Amino acid sequence: MFESSLIFVCLVLPGLIWTPVYGEYYSSIDKMQLLGQVEGELVSATDDYLMKGQKQLDMLRSFVNRVKTEHAITRLQLEQHEEYLDQPLQAFRLIKRLVVDWAEVSELLAAHQAKDEYRTTVDEMIKYPGLPNQEELQGAVKGLERLQHVYNLTANELVDRVSNSIQADSSSLWKDCFEIGVQLYELAKYQGALEWLQLASSLLEDVDGxxxxxMAAEVYEYLALTYIALGQKERAVEVLKELLSWFSPTTPHPARYILDSLEYNMPKSPKESTESALFANFSRLCQGKRLPEPDSGSESLRCYLDFDRHPRFKLSPLKVEQVHLNPDINMYYDVLNDAQINAVIEQSDQFDSFRSMVVGNVVTDTRVSQQVWQNYTSYIIKSLANIVGAISGFDMQNAEEMQIANYGIGGQYAAHFDYFSKLPDRYILGGDRISTNMFYLSDVQQGGYTVFPKLNVFVKPVKGALVNWFNLHRSLAQDNRSLHAGCPVLEGSKRIGNIWIHSAHQEFRRPCSLNSNE
Structure with a gap:
């Protein structure tokens, strides 16, 4: 994790108090909301500066207009053979302006208190080390590229989403597209960079001035470099020649040196990565599409009300949807209400979230989210553990602390197992994760599905619902069919709460059978 993610931030400005946070804002919508507050303060400071500046300009304009009027009268009287400045008071006014008024104007412009205040405020905010940096920007761009890859979206389709929601015009959007293209180029994702740079060039055609x-020349430079990186020499030469046609033949320009070098040396294009069948199925499921399956004649899935699971469900039955049988994956609806969810979020907000990691405490793009851990001392977290215990029938004394996670730009968790490939020392006595119990703490407008690529199953997040599955066979052997993933969030914010239950002390709750693979 880059250094700014560990930098302590405590900044106090008018109207905004920052409490200590950790960086890496792109990986959490909650942190992005904090940045929205920061930009709101910048807008407020700029608006205040413009208002003070306008007052100053109005005063200066009024003074200059008065002086211009005096000079106009002077010219008119000279034309009429009258000496305007012969009048003692008028002569005094001229001297007074030169001695006093213009000196005050000079002092006012030199001091420029509003400008100094504004510069101090902005410098404190945008140059503070805890704010987003270049790596944050690249993280956000990688999130956008991930969304395109998983959901088969073009750059134009993503831009259309923005244009339709905020009515943005090409005069501003082209810059965003260009920056995305530049960042993808720097990340050596040349095919994606080409698409965004071409879109930036297209949007610039509608920009006047x-x-x-x-601006177009800068886009064309990167376009040419991207074509070179992709091994498309003819297209690179074509772009460079068009770019140079805008300048005089004697004007020095980097494009001339690039064009000359192409005659002697053409870099090798990178090998294209092949897409695995597993990723193709993952992408398909994330889009809510399943592979067709032959009718096996097995028991069909059903939805039903369960009154008998636990005494607490006698009056308010469980709403159960069977998502998959063998291994069993079940969805339980309306397990939590809005008040309970708000209490969970309020409880978790009392702690600083941090970037989610994979086994071995490693930060990787395979898991882009932020999280906190909650023990069962608080009433609300303990009540959720009781719900999981009542539904699963497991002994909750051997459950991990509840993990609460929030997904940011393109937030995801790539295909993985919840069981451990090598059981950590701290779980030797407790055993492996026998069961995963995931609460959905928010709806997600688009994306964010939980998918099981080997089972051809996807689950759409539904606020207040709980989905659970087994990671181990009854024999406690690891069940690799439990491979699952959290799809990138295309729109909205995804919040989940995970409770993992371990296998020790569960032998009478889920006993072994004669079939070791059951």
Whole structure:
């Protein structure tokens, strides 16, 4: 994890108090909301500066207009053979302006208190080391690239989403597309960079003004470099020649040196990565599409009300949906209400979230989210553990602390197992994770499904619901069919709460059978 993610931030500005946070904002929508507050303060400070500046300009304009009027009168009287400045008071006014008024104007412009206050405020905010940096920007861009890859979206489709929601025009959007293209180029994701740079070039065609050509030249430079990286020499030469046609033949330009070097040396293009069948199925399921399956004649899935699971469900039965049989994956609806969910989120907000890691405490792009751990001392977290115990029938004394996670831009958890490939020392006595119990603490507008690529199953997040499955066979052998993933969030915020139950002391709750693979 990069250094800024561990930097302590405590910044106090008018109207905004930052409590200590950790960086890496792109991996959590909660942290992104904090950045929204920061930008709101920048807007407020800028608006205040403009208002003070406008007052100052109005005062200066009024003064200059008065002086211009005096000079106009002077010219008129000279034309009429009258000496305007012969009048003692008028002569005094001229001297007074030069001695006093213009000195005050000079002092006002030199001091420029509003500008100094504004610069101090902005510098404190945008240059503070805990705010997003270049690595944050690349993390956000990788999130966008991930969304395109998983959901088969073009750059234009993503831009259309923004344009439709905020009515943005090409004069601002082209810059965003260009920056995404540049960052993807720096990340050596050349095919994606090409798409965004081409879109930036297209949007620039609608931009008027004397700077449009200069801006287009910068886009064309990166376009040419991207074509070179992809091994498309002819397209690179074509772009470079068009770029140079905008300048005089005697004007020095980096494009001339690039064009000359292509005659002698053409870099090798990178090998294209092949897409695995597992990823193809993962992507398909994330889009809510299943592979067709032959009718096996097995028991069909059903939805039903369960009154008998536990005494607490006698009056308010469980709403159960069977998602898959053998291994069993079940969805339980309306397990939590809004008040309970708000209490969980409020409880977790009391702690600083941190970037989610995989086994071995490693930060990787396979898991992009932020999380906190909650023990069962608080009433609300303990009540959720009781719900899981009542539904699963397991002994909850051997459950891990509850993990509460929030997914940011393109937030995901790539295909993985919840059981351990090598059981950590701290779980030797407790055993492996026999069961996963995931609460959905929010709805997700688009994306964010939980998918099981080997089972051809996807589960859509539904606020207040609980989905659970087994990670181990009854024999406690690891069940690799439990491979699952959290799809990237395309729109909205995904919040989940995980409780993992371990296998020790569960022998009478889920006894072994004669079939070791059951």
């Amino acid at each position: 004397e700077n449009a050509r200069r």
